[in-house]
Amino acid sequence: MQKLPAFIFIILITMFHVKHCIASEIVDAPKTSILKNAKIDDAKNPQSKTSSFILENGLEIYVIPNHKIPAIAHLLVYKAGSIDENFGKTGLAHYLEHMMFKGTEKFSDGAYSHIIAENGGQHNAYTTYDYTLYFALIQKSALAKVMKMEADRMRGLNFDISAFDNEKKVILEERRLRLIDDPNALLSQQMKQALFIEHPYRRAIIGYEEDILNLSPDDLYEFYHKYYAPNNAILIIAGDITPEEAKQMVEKYYGEIEKSSIPEKKIFFEPKSFANQLIKLTSSQISKPQFARYYIAPSQNFGKKDDIYPLIITSYLLGGGKSGFLYQKLVEERKMAIDISAEYNDFVVGPAIFAINAIPAPDISLEELEKAIDEEIASFLKYNASPEDLKRTKYLVNANNIYRQESYKTLAFTYATILAAGISPDYIQDFGKNISSVTSVQINQAANDLFSLHYISGYLMEHKK
Amino acid sequence: MKYITMFLLLLIPFNIASAAYPKVNELNTRYGYNIWYMEDKSLPIISFRMAFKKAGYAYDKKEKEGLAYFASMLLYEGYNGKNSVAFAKELDEKAISIEFKIDADNFYIEVKSLTENFDDAVQIVAKQLLSPNLSAETIAKIKQNIIVQQELSKQDPVKIGMDKLNAQFFGDNPLGNHMLGSKGSINSIDEADIKDYFASHLSNRTKLVMAASGDINPEKISAKIDEYFGKFSLIKENQADIPDFTAESYKISYINKDLAQSTIIFAFEGVKRQDDEFYAMLILNHIFGGGGFESRLVSELREKYGLAYGVSTGVNLYQDGSMIIGYLATKNEDAEKALAKTKEVIRDFAENPVTEEELALAKNYLTKSFPLMLDKNEDLSEILLNMQLYQLNSEFLNSRDLYINQVSNEEVEKLAAKILDPEKMQIVIIGNKK
Numbered sequence: 001m002q003k004l005p006a007f008i009f010i011i012l013i014t015m016f017h018v019k020h021c022i023a024s025e026i027v028d029a030p031k032t033s034i035l036k037n038a039k040i041d042d043a044k045n046p047q048s049k050t051s052s053f054i055l056e057n058g059l060e061i062y063v064i065p066n067h068k069i070p071a072i073a074h075l076l077v078y079k080a081g082s083i084d085e086n087f088g089k090t091g092l093a094h095y096l097e098h099m100m101f102k103g104t105e106k107f108s109d110g111a112y113s114h115i116i117a118e119n120g121g122q123h124n125a126y127t128t129y130d131y132t133l134y135f136a137l138i139q140k141s142a143l144a145k146v147m148k149m150e151a152d153r154m155r156g157l158n159f160d161i162s163a164f165d166n167e168k169k170v171i172l173e174e175r176r177l178r179l180i181d182d183p184n185a186l187l188s189q190q191m192k193q194a195l196f197i198e199h200p201y202r203r204a205i206i207g208y209e210e211d212i213l214n215l216s217p218d219d220l221y222e223f224y225h226k227y228y229a230p231n232n233a234i235l236i237i238a239g240d241i242t243p244e245e246a247k248q249m250v251e252k253y254y255g256e257i258e259k260s261s262i263p264e265k266k267i268f269f270e271p272k273s274f275a276n277q278l279i280k281l282t283s284s285q286i287s288k289p290q291f292a293r294y295y296i297a298p299s300q301n302f303g304k305k306d307d308i309y310p311l312i313i314t315s316y317l318l319g320g321g322k323s324g325f326l327y328q329k330l331v332e333e334r335k336m337a338i339d340i341s342a343e344y345n346d347f348v349v350g351p352a353i354f355a356i357n358a359i360p361a362p363d364i365s366l367e368e369l370e371k372a373i374d375e376e377i378a379s380f381l382k383y384n385a386s387p388e389d390l391k392r393t394k395y396l397v398n399a400n401n402i403y404r405q406e407s408y409k410t411l412a413f414t415y416a417t418i419l420a421a422g423i424s425p426d427y428i429q430d431f432g433k434n435i436s437s438v439t440s441v442q443i444n445q446a447a448n449d450l451f452s453l454h455y456i457s458g459y460l461m462e463h464k465k
Numbered sequence: 466m467k468y469i470t471m472f473l474l475l476l477i478p479f480n481i482a483s484a485a486y487p488k489v490n491e492l493n494t495r496y497g498y499n500i501w502y503m504e505d506k507s508l509p510i511i512s513f514r515m516a517f518k519k520a521g522y523a524y525d526k527k528e529k530e531g532l533a534y535f536a537s538m539l540l541y542e543g544y545n546g547k548n549s550v551a552f553a554k555e556l557d558e559k560a561i562s563i564e565f566k567i568d569a570d571n572f573y574i575e576v577k578s579l580t581e582n583f584d585d586a587v588q589i590v591a592k593q594l595l596s597p598n599l600s601a602e603t604i605a606k607i608k609q610n611i612i613v614q615q616e617l618s619k620q621d622p623v624k625i626g627m628d629k630l631n632a633q634f635f636g637d638n639p640l641g642n643h644m645l646g647s648k649g650s651i652n653s654i655d656e657a658d659i660k661d662y663f664a665s666h667l668s669n670r671t672k673l674v675m676a677a678s679g680d681i682n683p684e685k686i687s688a689k690i691d692e693y694f695g696k697f698s699l700i701k702e703n704q705a706d707i708p709d710f711t712a713e714s715y716k717i718s719y720i721n722k723d724l725a726q727s728t729i730i731f732a733f734e735g736v737k738r739q740d741d742e743f744y745a746m747l748i749l750n751h752i753f754g755g756g757g758f759e760s761r762l763v764s765e766l767r768e769k770y771g772l773a774y775g776v777s778t779g780v781n782l783y784q785d786g787s788m789i790i791g792y793l794a795t796k797n798e799d800a801e802k803a804l805a806k807t808k809e810v811i812r813d814f815a816e817n818p819v820t821e822e823e824l825a826l827a828k829n830y831l832t833k834s835f836p837l838m839l840d841k842n843e844d845l846s847e848i849l850l851n852m853q854l855y856q857l858n859s860e861f862l863n864s865r866d867l868y869i870n871q872v873s874n875e876e877v878e879k880l881a882a883k884i885l886d887p888e889k890m891q892i893v894i895i896g897n898k899k
Contacts, residue, residue, distance in 0.1 A: 071837045113758040120833020169771030176725040284723040288616040322553035338613045392558045399560030406841045
């Protein structure tokens, strides 16, 4: 929405080494029982201090204490995103996210931003395929004010038509900035459109221009009333607060909101595809060709779950920076690329994407690079991860588990991303253990499963004059 | 969808802490090294930073432009006997992160590790600085990489605009050097140039400033610094300062690109970090375009006219000066209108002086937001490093609120009249003029 501190993105990257947050949605809320206090004996498990509870109106709350500085991260996730839009209404979820800052019956346009700024806080929101997240990073003393306003706009949104019309222009500028004038984003979008035949992940979250132009305030209100309710939301409070304090405050501000009937989530399927495709995007902006490759991969809610942890390690071993197999082979040894990396993010409701991105060396064509990548993937499939490879990767994962306890913000966003994808909070607790138990045979199996699937290749090319 | 651009990161004003912080400690090693640090034993993590002063890109000779950046890239290639892949694996095995960065003024090293691997981390850095990987193959690889980065930077309207603006703003002053150099200058760099750079900057303790935060054991860290950095030279070179610069009069440049939006970048000369007016400048920037929805530019251009999604200003700080730099992007047809509105906002500071409410809001934000940003050890070590680079005393963190709160409306107004001078505005527009 507004400027977003880049640290959030960095947090997500460093946590699980994924760069494409394709995000996610929940099919059915995890039915965690009343106050659940996990064990606190393991210092390496930050999440052991996390408590969770559910209000009578269905709002799920997670409290993650961190008393290092007097700050709080307040994150509210609505389990509604762009996949919930109907035909002809793309961009609606994101438009609504913008309008959520335009005032309610009780608070005027801009009041929310103003109060947070006055207290030295940061706030922002973002829309994904599966959910929409609103967050504030504030001093503890401002928490009650922020919670009051956040709770108020869950049901009380009330914007005027001129604000709606003006915001349409702002959103179209955002679309130009982040999609139309950004060739990498545009290529990625076109590749997703080819990768997913049926699944709504094929659409751009920001929407088609034609749809955005036709959206009306009524469209937004309909979506808002349908999905913005306590029983379709998850609240995460992290920082200088105890679960008891949080519970009292949450009951006061969110407790009175009535639950509503949330339409059953549509489950989208994605049929098997049989052909590889090549997407070529030429642009006068491009001064250096680039290559991308997407595969459909399993997620916690889709496909072969046994492959997930092995694939996380595969993404490290294959394309985790300079220690990765592809970098070693194609940059160092064969000198065919300047850079190459692999990315995998399993935090989505629907199918996930396993991506490879590369920049060819000068005088190497995209076709030559692609051929070389395929050769190296084939040799990777014959390669068995050595004990050193596994030890290194697992040590790194466990160290990251300690690093992410430093900031009150880090775990908050991790929880939000996971819970919004309908993944059990135990995921975080068990992550280290699950990674540690992966064997080289499983890695080999998962990599073979993945690379035998159809794929989409993308070429970003200079505009030939 | 998230709005993330690195540009905004660059625009975050440099300002230094407030409220109750851990104590700033100073340790002096037997060999005479000095380190500022903060202790936090809650987690087994250490963040350690080094800066080598006057080693940034503004000190590159014109014909070797890009040399400082070259050196920073070379360090990622390991050290003598460890190539980049072996080096990356060595770091991964111990979950150590070592980053090398430069700006116009200085060269920076950022180290982060678990306590149990901190000795190894410091030892690795020393090996890198004292015996870098200078194989012909590595040098050729870095040349190629930087030339590709130069090409990639030509696809990003913000980078194109920033390059042009820097050149326009600083003219012949070395602050206008291009960090990445040119294809010609990068190709001209040879092993002797790199050796010379390492010898005169990166293993020279007269240039070194250090800071740390986290699970620090002062005795242990002292001993390790002496052990590993003991071989650094003590030769004080008479390095010339960067000459003072004075902003040119009004100039506007157009760069034609086939884009849907025009990106407008503009700048004004700011005051120095050491000047009394520095805090008034932070406040002015906040009111002008640094304060998000509360700023005059956002409320006018985005909220009132829907001209832009992203519009903001920030302070770029140099050792001996600063600039206030602004950014906005709007559809090509609206570029002229958006620029005219921006100029109106600037001129309006004379008509509509800063209100009490604006001043209070800016002060509140600047004082209260800062501690919230300092929750990680690397944030704290960065502040400690910057305090030394800008010669602030160790009590500074507790005085910062006071410095901000002392600023009056008149001071902000006076400064606005002085620096937001439309006659001295420097503008670059990148977009499709048709």
